[in-house]
Amino acid sequence: MTKKPPDEKSKPDKKGYQFRTFQGVFTPSILTILGVVMYLRLGWVLGNLGLWPTLLVITIATSITFLTALSISELATNMRVGGGGAYYIISRSLGLEAGAAIGLPLFFAQALGISFYIAGFSESVANLFPEISSLTVGLTTLALLTVLAYLSADLALKCQFLILILIIASLTSFFMGGAPTMVPNMELNTLPIPKASFWVVFAVFFPAVTGIEAGLSMSGDLKDTERSLPRGTLSAILISYFVYLLIPILLTWHGVGEIQLIKNSMIMRDVARWGNLVIAGLWGAALSSALGALLGAPRTLQALAKDGVIPAWIGRGYGKKSDPRMATAFSFGIALLGILLGDLNMIAPILSMFFLTSYGLLNLSAAFEGIIDNPSWRPKFRVSWIFPLIGAIGCLVVMFMISPGATFMATIVSGGVYYVMQHRRISAYWGDMRYGILMLIIRIAVYKLLRIKPHEKTWRPNILVLSGAPTKRWYLIALADAISQGKGFLTVGAIVPKSVSDAERINNLQTSISTYLKDRHVPAIVKVLNTDNIFRGGRALIQNYGFGPLAPNTIMLGEAEDEKNFQEYCSLILRAVENQRNLIIVREKEEQAHTFKYSTRIDLWWRRIGNNSGLMLALAYLLKTSPEWRGTRLVIKTIVDSEDEKQKRAQQLNEFVSKENTECDIEVLVKKEGEQVVNIIHESSQGADLVFIGMRPPEDDESVDQYSQYYPQLLNYTEGLPTTVMVLASEQIDFDRIFEFRQPFRNQE
Numbered sequence: 001m002t003k004k005p006p007d008e009k010s011k012p013d014k015k016g017y018q019f020r021t022f023q024g025v026f027t028p029s030i031l032t033i034l035g036v037v038m039y040l041r042l043g044w045v046l047g048n049l050g051l052w053p054t055l056l057v058i059t060i061a062t063s064i065t066f067l068t069a070l071s072i073s074e075l076a077t078n079m080r081v082g083g084g085g086a087y088y089i090i091s092r093s094l095g096l097e098a099g100a101a102i103g104l105p106l107f108f109a110q111a112l113g114i115s116f117y118i119a120g121f122s123e124s125v126a127n128l129f130p131e132i133s134s135l136t137v138g139l140t141t142l143a144l145l146t147v148l149a150y151l152s153a154d155l156a157l158k159c160q161f162l163i164l165i166l167i168i169a170s171l172t173s174f175f176m177g178g179a180p181t182m183v184p185n186m187e188l189n190t191l192p193i194p195k196a197s198f199w200v201v202f203a204v205f206f207p208a209v210t211g212i213e214a215g216l217s218m219s220g221d222l223k224d225t226e227r228s229l230p231r232g233t234l235s236a237i238l239i240s241y242f243v244y245l246l247i248p249i250l251l252t253w254h255g256v257g258e259i260q261l262i263k264n265s266m267i268m269r270d271v272a273r274w275g276n277l278v279i280a281g282l283w284g285a286a287l288s289s290a291l292g293a294l295l296g297a298p299r300t301l302q303a304l305a306k307d308g309v310i311p312a313w314i315g316r317g318y319g320k321k322s323d324p325r326m327a328t329a330f331s332f333g334i335a336l337l338g339i340l341l342g343d344l345n346m347i348a349p350i351l352s353m354f355f356l357t358s359y360g361l362l363n364l365s366a367a368f369e370g371i372i373d374n375p376s377w378r379p380k381f382r383v384s385w386i387f388p389l390i391g392a393i394g395c396l397v398v399m400f401m402i403s404p405g406a407t408f409m410a411t412i413v414s415g416g417v418y419y420v421m422q423h424r425r426i427s428a429y430w431g432d433m434r435y436g437i438l439m440l441i442i443r444i445a446v447y448k449l450l451r452i453k454p455h456e457k458t459w460r461p462n463i464l465v466l467s468g469a470p471t472k473r474w475y476l477i478a479l480a481d482a483i484s485q486g487k488g489f490l491t492v493g494a495i496v497p498k499s500v501s502d503a504e505r506i507n508n509l510q511t512s513i514s515t516y517l518k519d520r521h522v523p524a525i526v527k528v529l530n531t532d533n534i535f536r537g538g539r540a541l542i543q544n545y546g547f548g549p550l551a552p553n554t555i556m557l558g559e560a561e562d563e564k565n566f567q568e569y570c571s572l573i574l575r576a577v578e579n580q581r582n583l584i585i586v587r588e589k590e591e592q593a594h595t596f597k598y599s600t601r602i603d604l605w606w607r608r609i610g611n612n613s614g615l616m617l618a619l620a621y622l623l624k625t626s627p628e629w630r631g632t633r634l635v636i637k638t639i640v641d642s643e644d645e646k647q648k649r650a651q652q653l654n655e656f657v658s659k660e661n662t663e664c665d666i667e668v669l670v671k672k673e674g675e676q677v678v679n680i681i682h683e684s685s686q687g688a689d690l691v692f693i694g695m696r697p698p699e700d701d702e703s704v705d706q707y708s709q710y711y712p713q714l715l716n717y718t719e720g721l722p723t724t725v726m727v728l729a730s731e732q733i734d735f736d737r738i739f740e741f742r743q744p745f746r747n748q749e
Contacts, residue, residue: 018223025222025232027160028295031288032211033240034167036120037204038247039282040265041344045205046248047261048195054248057202062241064398065209067391068359069237070383071366072212073230078369078379084303085296086358091307093365100309101418102358103300105410109354110297111331114290115338116207116347118142121286123344124279127266138339145287146332149294150325159291163284170281171243173272175250193259203349203402208244210355211236211289230381294335298327309421353399353410360395363388372440449549456737460488461582461619464545464552466538466572468494470516473558475588475723480556481522482626483619490524491545491552492517495537498530506530535568539575553731554582559715570708574698576730582615583695583728587718599632599689604664605681606638612694614735616727620692621662632689634664639671639680646670678717688722695728 019025046054075089084091086106091099118138126134148159196204212233222228247268251261254271261267269275269282302324305315318325338347369377370385399407463480467473470492477492484490494513496506510528517524527545531537546552555576560569576583604620606613617636623629636653640646646668653666669680685691695714698707718724729735 019228020223021228021232023161025228026236027164028288028292029211029233029236030240031160031163031167031285032292033209033236034171034243035208035211035285035289036117036282036344037208037348038244039268039278039285040120040123041204041208042244042247043251043256043261043267044265045201046251047258048201049198050258051248051252053198055245057198057205058241058244058248060394060398061202061206061209062237062244064356064359064391064394065212066234066237066241067387067394068362069212069230069233071363071388071391072233073381074366074369074379074383074388075362076229077226077381078377084300086362087300087303090358090361090365093369094361096307096309097418097421098361099307100304100421101414102361103304103309104417105354105413106358107297107300107304107331108334109351109358110293110300111334112338112347113207113293113351114142114145114297114331114335116344116351117286117290117293118145118335118339119344119347121283121290122339123265124282124286128279135339139336141287141290142332142335142339145291145294146328149291149298150323150328160288163288166277166284167281170272170278170284173274173277174268175246176273177250177254177271193262195262199401199403200349202398203352204345205348206352206398207348207355209237209240210351211240211292226380294328294331297331297334298324301327301330349402349406352402353406356395356399356402357410357414360392360399363391363395367392368437372437446548446550454549454733456733456735459618459733459735459738460484461554461622462489462550462552463554463556463584464491464493464541464581465556466493466495466541467556467558470513476556476558476586477517477522477524478628479586479623479725481524482628483622485622485626489550489552490522492524492526493538493541493545494526494528495534495541496528496530498532535565535572538572542572542575542581543579552581554584556584556586559585559587560711561715563712566711567704567708570711571704573711573728574704574707577698577728580731582731584619585695585726585728587715587721587724587726589721589723599629601633601635601688602629602690602692603685603688604634604636604692605685605694606636607694611729611735612727614738615729616692616694616725617662618735618738619725619727623690624663635667635688636664637667637669637684639669639677641671643670682720685721691718691721691724693718693724693726695726697728697730 042054045057049057072086072089075093079089079092084103087099087103090102115138118141119134121141122134122138125137126132251267251271256267256271264270269278272278301310302315302317304310305312305327314326314330315324316326317323366388367385370388396407399410461484463484465476465480467476470477480490492513494509496509506528510526513526513528514524517526527541529537529541531540542552542555555572557572560566573583602620602624604616620634624632624634636657638649638653640649650666650668653668656662657664657666667684669684671677671680681691681693696710714726718726
């Protein structure tokens with residue numbers, strides 16, 4: 001198990017650049033949003049869909065981003081956000097595993113985004129200068145930007161102010177474009193061209209509104225994260241939304257034809273009053289977006305390295321500002337691969353899926369925090385949990401609408417990372433909301449269960465095993481686990497003497513037992529009780545342990561063989577009956593293995609003893625379907641007094657087995673005159689691995705002294721048998737109805 005020290009790293013790293021809102025959040029966000037998609041693909045979107053569907057695409061995409069920005073603002077004002085942006089928030093909210101499951105794909109998306117923006121820049125250069133290879137432009141641009149990001153994030157961000165001025169100038173030039181007659185409707189041909197569907201167009205457009213990732217990724221370098229993230233992201237989204245709405249409206253007003261919109265990626269330049277300003281703005285936006293991704297992706301990778309998700313050397317910081325140079329080199333490699341393999345329309349849907357996944361989890365984190373409403377949830381920026389929940393659902397719906405296959409692939413990738421992280425068992429040094437989520441679910445379920453009466457059809461054993469130390473009576477725990485199969489509750493109870501009164505020692509013992517069970521893949525709750533008498537402690541657990549409807553319904557004990565303990569032991573049995581707890585007493589045959597790994601046969605003796613037979617059959621059926629006992633032969637055995645009765649009983653049992661789909665064999669034995677039942681049972685069950693036998697319930701007015709006289713008889717009765725499970729049904733459940741016994745069969749028990 002990898003452990004991380006709680007000191008120093010328990011707080012976000014504040015050695016970064018200490019940027020303010022405008023420089024650290026608003027500027028990188030607005031520059032990434034008003035980027036290559038706006039300049040090169042918004043006309044294409046309009047040409048494929050028309051004006052109103054285009055406005056709908058812009059509104060849906062921006063709404064998802066806006067709701068996510070609200071969630072980010074809530075989360076960021078409730079915690080000190082360190083480096084890593086979305087990864088940091090998700091890992092601190094939903095846990096390290098969920099953070100890594102999103103953080104790694106998000107890093108690849110951010111790194112691939114570098115190639116996306118550079119591809120847009122290269123496309124525009126190649127459009128203006130056909131003699132220049134777009135691949136050459138892309139590779140050269142990537143190299144120069146990487147050097148700039150490698151040297152200093154401060155210098156890189158200062159360049160963005162000049163780029164912001166260029167974008168403002170280009171948009172001004174576009175909105176001041178000439179009259180409609182000044183833009184000729186130069187259709188490239190008169191033949192109709194195939195158009196992309198609504199959701200295909202949406203997938204290409206959506207990366208345009210993911211610019212909030214640029215500001216969020218710089219979270220570790222902000223001076224005041226709680227103020228800067230909400231203000232910077234929300235203002236960037238709102239301003240860019242109105243810009244995106246105005247562009248297609250103006251293009252439509254100019255009367256540009258749909259074929260020209262689809263074919264001419266430089267339509268904004270042609271419409272603008274000064275086309276060269278649009279080119280300058282496009283190049284500035286593309287380069288600034290690529291630069292922003294080059295700054296954000298390495299910092300996500302650096303945060304993953306700090307938390308131990310990936311090797312620490314990858315996230316090593318250099319210089320006074322802890323620049324992630326190794327992580328920048330990794331980002332460069334992925335961006336290089338993207339430039340070599342793809343173009344804008346090919347890369348955009350991939351980016352959309354990963355960004356939607358991260359947005360969905362960010363919204364889900366905020367929604368859960370609002371629903372749980374722990375005392376620790378005190379954001380300075382607060383909205384109703386309904387809005388983040390709508391955002392999370394919207395992300396999921398849009399992902400499926402874009403591509404169900406890609407959605408499943410993204411889920412599989414994230415799920416695979418989550419699975420690997422769980423098995424690595426990295427100890428996080430922070431608390432997350434998973435405990436609160438589970439408590440919320442349990443709270444709702446428990447209150448629901450209180451209003452629902454238990455029914456035979458839904459019965460499951462909730463077993464309390466009084467085994468003591470697991471190493472002493474492991475066979476009890478193994479048998480209980482095989483019966484419950486992780487579907488019912490299993491509690492291992494241990495009683496320690498009063499001399500062990502130190503709370504820390506008791507907690508250490510409980511932790512030790514829990515670890516022992518976990519290493520053997522036994523899901524169980526461990527309850528250690530401190531008392532001066534083991535039987536008194538057992539009675540206390542039987543009577544008081546549990547919570548509402550989650551109290552144990554079945555008690556499992558090992559046999560007591562010391563005669564001086566019989567009376568105290570029988571008091572446990574009576575206490576279980578008084579509290580309507582089923583009782584299972586397991587008497588292990590010393591020659592048999594504790595684990596029952598190679599068991600081949602279970603004998604179940606059907607006799608006229610209360611409601612035991614139905615419970616025994618339910619337990620045997622559950623046991624037989626467990627992995628350890630699968631394939632074991634179950635034999636229902638009963639004893640009759642004559643051959644005529646044998647034929648009638650065999651017919652009844654075989655009809656029952658056939659009707660109830662119960663895989664078992666039937667064996668009816670005839671008791672000869674003068675022959676004792678106990679001898680028949682011993683002789684017939686010698687080849688079995690496990691034997692189920694019913695116990696006599698105590699009478700209503702029967703005392704402990706009186707019932708303790710029955711227990712030695714039970715021991716004599718089972719002496720010499722294979723491992724025997726003695727069952728006493730005391731719960732107010734008609735176990736016969738689990739198998740819908742017919743009336744004649746029930747009367748012949």
